[in-house]
Amino acid sequence: MSLDKDTVKNIAYLARIRVDEAQLEPLAGELSSILDWIEQLQELDTDGVEPMASVAAMDLPQRKDVVTDGNCQTAVLKNAPDGEDGFYTVPKVVE
Amino acid sequence: MTKLTDLTIAAARDALAAKEFSATELTEAYIQAMEAGRDLNAYITETPDVALERARESDDRRARGGHIGSMDGMPIAMKDLFCTEGVLTTAGSHILDGFTPPYESTVSANLRSAGAVMLGKANLDEFAMGSANITSYYGPVKNPWSAKVGKDLVPGGSSGGSAAAVSGRLAMAATGTDTGGSIRQPASFCGIVGLKPTYGRCSRWGIVAFASSLDQAGPMTQTVRDAAIMLGAMAGHDPKDSTSAPVETPDFEAAITGNVKGLTIGIPKEYRMDGMDPEIQAIWDQGVEWLKAAGCNIKDVSLPTTKYALPTYYIVAPAEASANLARYDGVRYGLRVPGDSLDDMYMNTRGEGFGHEVQRRILIGTYALSSGYYDAYYIKAQKVRTLISNDFKAAFEDVDAILTPTAPSAAFGIGENQDDPVAMYLNDVFTVPTSLAGLPGISVPAGLNKDGLPLGLQLIGRGFDEGTILNVASVIEDAAGFQCKPGKEA
Numbered sequence: 001m002s003l004d005k006d007t008v009k010n011i012a013y014l015a016r017i018r019v020d021e022a023q024l025e026p027l028a029g030e031l032s033s034i035l036d037w038i039e040q041l042q043e044l045d046t047d048g049v050e051p052m053a054s055v056a057a058m059d060l061p062q063r064k065d066v067v068t069d070g071n072c073q074t075a076v077l078k079n080a081p082d083g084e085d086g087f088y089t090v091p092k093v094v095e
Numbered sequence: 096m097t098k099l100t101d102l103t104i105a106a107a108r109d110a111l112a113a114k115e116f117s118a119t120e121l122t123e124a125y126i127q128a129m130e131a132g133r134d135l136n137a138y139i140t141e142t143p144d145v146a147l148e149r150a151r152e153s154d155d156r157r158a159r160g161g162h163i164g165s166m167d168g169m170p171i172a173m174k175d176l177f178c179t180e181g182v183l184t185t186a187g188s189h190i191l192d193g194f195t196p197p198y199e200s201t202v203s204a205n206l207r208s209a210g211a212v213m214l215g216k217a218n219l220d221e222f223a224m225g226s227a228n229i230t231s232y233y234g235p236v237k238n239p240w241s242a243k244v245g246k247d248l249v250p251g252g253s254s255g256g257s258a259a260a261v262s263g264r265l266a267m268a269a270t271g272t273d274t275g276g277s278i279r280q281p282a283s284f285c286g287i288v289g290l291k292p293t294y295g296r297c298s299r300w301g302i303v304a305f306a307s308s309l310d311q312a313g314p315m316t317q318t319v320r321d322a323a324i325m326l327g328a329m330a331g332h333d334p335k336d337s338t339s340a341p342v343e344t345p346d347f348e349a350a351i352t353g354n355v356k357g358l359t360i361g362i363p364k365e366y367r368m369d370g371m372d373p374e375i376q377a378i379w380d381q382g383v384e385w386l387k388a389a390g391c392n393i394k395d396v397s398l399p400t401t402k403y404a405l406p407t408y409y410i411v412a413p414a415e416a417s418a419n420l421a422r423y424d425g426v427r428y429g430l431r432v433p434g435d436s437l438d439d440m441y442m443n444t445r446g447e448g449f450g451h452e453v454q455r456r457i458l459i460g461t462y463a464l465s466s467g468y469y470d471a472y473y474i475k476a477q478k479v480r481t482l483i484s485n486d487f488k489a490a491f492e493d494v495d496a497i498l499t500p501t502a503p504s505a506a507f508g509i510g511e512n513q514d515d516p517v518a519m520y521l522n523d524v525f526t527v528p529t530s531l532a533g534l535p536g537i538s539v540p541a542g543l544n545k546d547g548l549p550l551g552l553q554l555i556g557r558g559f560d561e562g563t564i565l566n567v568a569s570v571i572e573d574a575a576g577f578q579c580k581p582g583k584e585a
Contacts, residue, residue: 013363013442014465015417017449019454027455030455035411041475041479044400050481051480053477054308081428
């Protein structure tokens, strides 16, 4: 599986990671070599095999639908790189 | 008298009970060792004040006859992947610059309740992604055994700072986390014991997430008995982690009887790889002989899907990582690199904040989960994971534990194996299958190679049967008579 520069550029955008134009080509090479190596999985016949999402042999537990936490706005916002009046701030998104 | 920093948890427990020294004296000895050993770069953040405060609390408890926990007064290093209230938590990444959690992870809180004293936060590969501790934003960790060969060796990874701290006696024990081998491989490289418990044994709550279906916390210690004591303090059901198993925590230490007569130990033929290092093969054969001599039955077993475990892991783990690491957006915590728009800000922050290996894995994961490739990669890998898990289920019909090498080599030099990502991934060839199946695995030091560097053997157990592998590992430990003497003070 060989990835070209444009595909890598698109994946990087999907992942919201800025990659320098000059890095796209070498990165495409690295990712392609990893995917080539992963390609061997196709040798295996997995027809009818259930996909395994979790090894925990149990049903996910349920609990009462009640508030268990909260009222800690200051603690929640304490690590924000930029905050104002009890809110997170981001660059302007509405014109 | 033995140096305080040479004591095991078990020995220090007795000595503290006999009031031979105080927890404060013990902690002070470790703080000095930590400062003297800074060239190893094992710690990202030292917390001597926290340590001394907890040591004094421990001494107070003892003085007034209060409840004494199983780790009371024991100075440990905390892998910097565990969120610690009021103490910088970095995950070895630039993107978590300045992050000081307002809460404590369940495992570190459990250890604190058991009386443990935190010396500091141990270095690690960025977001626990790596096998050599060379991807940390805070620089590589040096293996204490480097002196043996006259060049700087890696400690393994990702729990490299934890392993180096225990091996170099900068901590009595340390927490690690293991997603594909990150406790066991560095334990092998540094000549210590590392135990990855069954998935679900220890709560993942408050541990910076890498791959949620694989991540598991565990102890890194000088001895097998210490690993049993420390696991007991870390484990336990936690409603805050929905994958935490609602099971009782057994007395792991009581499982170490030294009697393994009649147990059947499996030797998986697929782990005899082409071109395997003869010294690794030799130590593995030696392990078999020791267990035979102790009365175990040895049985060849087959785990036919073994060769597909690594490529499976390198789909599953990056896929989960790409989702987990989406939270680092420059808005809620850590680094923010400004941009003209919200998207620009995200991209600048994540471009600058994540290191190369982390970016590579997020991109692989994003690709594997993207429309049109999801079935071919992600679902395919999940199906192969089922086959790998079934292999182990079938093998454990016939055997009580499985013996393998921990890693395909001894510690290598800093800077080696760095050009080819796949070559680096091969470090985890013997540990990844266990992780995919969620089973417990322990690495125990078994001997030295011709350069005088430690080699570990791995025991794999049935789910929630850490007791058996601890017991078998203790027999190997006794037979090997291994001394963790990295050479600096020897």
